[in-house]
Amino acid sequence: MELLIVFISALLINNFVLHYFLGICPFIGVSNRLDSAISMGMAVTFVMTIASAVSWLIYYLILVPFRVEFLEIVSFILVIASLVQVVEMFIKKASPPLYQALGIYLPLITTNCAILGVALISVLKEYSFIETLVFSLGAGLGFALAITIMAGIREELEFADVPETLKGPGITLITAGILALAFMGFSGLIK
Amino acid sequence: MSTPILSIITMGSIAAIFSLIIAIAYRKLKVKVDPRVEEIFSVLPGVNCGACGYPGCQNYAEAVASGAAPPNKCTVGGAEVAALVAKIMGLEAGEVERKVARVLCIGDREKSVWTAGYEGPQTCAAANVAGGAGKACSYGCLGFGDCVKACPFDAIRMNDKGLPVVYEEKCTGCGLCAEACPRDIIVIEPIEKRTYVFCSSHDSPKRSREVCSVSCIACGICVRLSPEGLEMKDNLAIVTDPEKVSDQAIEKCPTKVLFKI
Numbered sequence: 001m002e003l004l005i006v007f008i009s010a011l012l013i014n015n016f017v018l019h020y021f022l023g024i025c026p027f028i029g030v031s032n033r034l035d036s037a038i039s040m041g042m043a044v045t046f047v048m049t050i051a052s053a054v055s056w057l058i059y060y061l062i063l064v065p066f067r068v069e070f071l072e073i074v075s076f077i078l079v080i081a082s083l084v085q086v087v088e089m090f091i092k093k094a095s096p097p098l099y100q101a102l103g104i105y106l107p108l109i110t111t112n113c114a115i116l117g118v119a120l121i122s123v124l125k126e127y128s129f130i131e132t133l134v135f136s137l138g139a140g141l142g143f144a145l146a147i148t149i150m151a152g153i154r155e156e157l158e159f160a161d162v163p164e165t166l167k168g169p170g171i172t173l174i175t176a177g178i179l180a181l182a183f184m185g186f187s188g189l190i191k
Numbered sequence: 192m193s194t195p196i197l198s199i200i201t202m203g204s205i206a207a208i209f210s211l212i213i214a215i216a217y218r219k220l221k222v223k224v225d226p227r228v229e230e231i232f233s234v235l236p237g238v239n240c241g242a243c244g245y246p247g248c249q250n251y252a253e254a255v256a257s258g259a260a261p262p263n264k265c266t267v268g269g270a271e272v273a274a275l276v277a278k279i280m281g282l283e284a285g286e287v288e289r290k291v292a293r294v295l296c297i298g299d300r301e302k303s304v305w306t307a308g309y310e311g312p313q314t315c316a317a318a319n320v321a322g323g324a325g326k327a328c329s330y331g332c333l334g335f336g337d338c339v340k341a342c343p344f345d346a347i348r349m350n351d352k353g354l355p356v357v358y359e360e361k362c363t364g365c366g367l368c369a370e371a372c373p374r375d376i377i378v379i380e381p382i383e384k385r386t387y388v389f390c391s392s393h394d395s396p397k398r399s400r401e402v403c404s405v406s407c408i409a410c411g412i413c414v415r416l417s418p419e420g421l422e423m424k425d426n427l428a429i430v431t432d433p434e435k436v437s438d439q440a441i442e443k444c445p446t447k448v449l450f451k452i
Contacts, residue, residue: 058205068198075205082209086216093220164320 003134005190006127010138013189016114017146018180023114027147028172030105037151040105041144045137047087047109048118051080052136055119056129076119084110114143149179227256227279234275235265238343240365242266255280266290267363289382290364292347292357296332296376297389297448299352303328303403319373327402330392332376341371386420386433386441388413390448393425407448416440421449 016022023044030040055076063069088106092099109115118139122132153175162171231252239247243264245254254260255276262276269289307325311317315337318324324333334353346361347368355368359382369377376391390407392399399406409426413436420435421428428449430436441449 062201062205066197066201068194068201071198071202074202078202078206078209082213085213089216089220092222 003131006131007134007138009190010135011142011145012183012186015142015146015183015186016117016139017143018176018183020114020117021180022117023112023143024176026105026108026112027143027150027176028169030108031147031150031172032154034148034151034155036105037147038144040108041140041147043105044109044112044114044143045140047080047084047106048115048140048143049133049136050087051076051083051115052119052122052132053129054083055079056122056127056132059123072120072123073116076116080115080119081110114139146179146183150176153179225256228252230279231255231276234268234272234279236267236272238267238365240267240343240363240367242363242365267365269363290379291359291362291382292338292364292366292368292377292379293387294332294338294355294357294377295387295389295391296330297354297405298328298331298403299350299354300334301352302405303331304401315371316373328392328394328399328406330374330376330394331390331403331406333374337371337373338368338377341367343367384430384433386430386436386449386451388421388428388430388449390427390446393427395426399426405446405448408446410445412443412445413440413449416443 010016014020017024017027026040026044031037058075058079059069059072063071063075084106091106118136122135127135154172157171157175166174232249235248235252237248241247243251243260243266245251245260251260251264255262262280263273265272265276304327305325306327309318309321309324311321313335315333315335318333318335323329326333332354334349336349336355338355339347339349344361344363346358346363347355348358350356364379366379369375369379374391388407390405392403392406394402396408396410399408407427409423409428411423411428413428414421414423417435417437417440420430420432420437421440422431436449441451
């Protein structure tokens with residue numbers, strides 16, 4: 001039950017894009033087409049889960065015993081950057097079609113602050129290893145959900161009569177704001 | 192042990208372990224790519240203009256190497272690059288049609304009518320949104336030089352009367368200027384085509400005459416004299432076949448917008 005609450009809360013209530021406003025760059029940048037948005041969402045979920053698991057291990061097995069917890073940000077960035085590199089090489093070798101689909105988004109993920117955010121927050125909330133896994137999976141799927149909804153709306157917006165000055169990023173940011181308001185409706189879901 | 196030394200050791204060893212992992216992974220997971228992609232990429236101009244229909248030179252190189260694209264799509268590099276690419280691929284190059292940009296408006300600051308001042312952002316895109324910066328003709332060149340800024344080859348410049356001039360010898364026909372122009376008065380055409388109606392206005396004859404002294408007033412004289420070389424479309428004469436435009440038609444154009452350069 002505890003795990004379910006952690007999952008749902010990361011997925012919907014404290015959605016990383018629409019509640020914490022983390023990872024806005026790919027959220028705006030890669031959401032103009034539905035298929036690429038879904039690929040990006042999946043890639044982020046994948047990297048997010050692995051990165052926070054490894055970060056958790058580094059934090060509790062290395063940083064805490066040596067009493068150098070203040071190094072968490074630096075070391076987590078290191079973890080994420082190297083992990084993305086390895087994952088990219090691995091996918092390129094193991095599954096070329098998947099690499100074709102995700103390839104260009106993987107390097108983008110290195111600089112996605114939502115990933116670092118998940119790793120830092122799970123340490124901040126003192127989650128156990130299993131809780132961290134569930135939390136990061138929920139957060140990743142939450143990102144995927146938000147970017148997919150956004151891409152769906154933006155594809156429809158192509159046909160809307162948007163005022164000239166608001167075309168492009170303008171209307172996208174307004175849409176993101178309204179979407180965030182809608183997600184506020186989930187805030188009463190769990191007490 | 193003191194904290195600074197401890198943190199250096201910790202970070203250092205974490206970094207060392209990760210770099211080792213990456214180094215091993217790089218060795219183990221290296222994927223062989225077609226060496227021709229690199230070769231083709233190195234002979235391409237590398238300006239990523241997109242004239243070939245691919246997002247950038249790298250994508251075009253991959254497409255050529257996989258056989259999906261012909262070697263002569265690069266208009267920037269022209270025949271020279273096509274020959275090199277074809278040599279790498281072991282193919283015949285085929286002809287590259289050389290294209291250049293043409294500006295279809297000669298209504299400069301002196302010849303066209305300006306009805307208001309404009310002090311907003313000095314770009315064509317902004318001026319166009321703001322109602323055309325006071326230029327009475329709603330089809331003609333605004334003269335802020337968005338096309339000049341878009342050109343990566345320095346092949347288009349503003350003259351002293353506020354009209355862009357294309358330098359044929361530098362122009363590669365990539366089409367970035369045509370894309371930048373908010374009024375779509377720049378066309379990309381084969382270099383051999385030299386006869387144009389240098390006006391883009393679809394205004395009524397009366398309006399055209401009022402706003403600019405060098406506009407097509409849709410009188411139809413040229414079309415009558417060379418019916419096979421020109422056609423009248425929406426108050427604007429368009430050259431369809433430059434070969435069939437007679438000298439007489441050029442001579443009789445009352446506003447002198449039909450000519451050969």
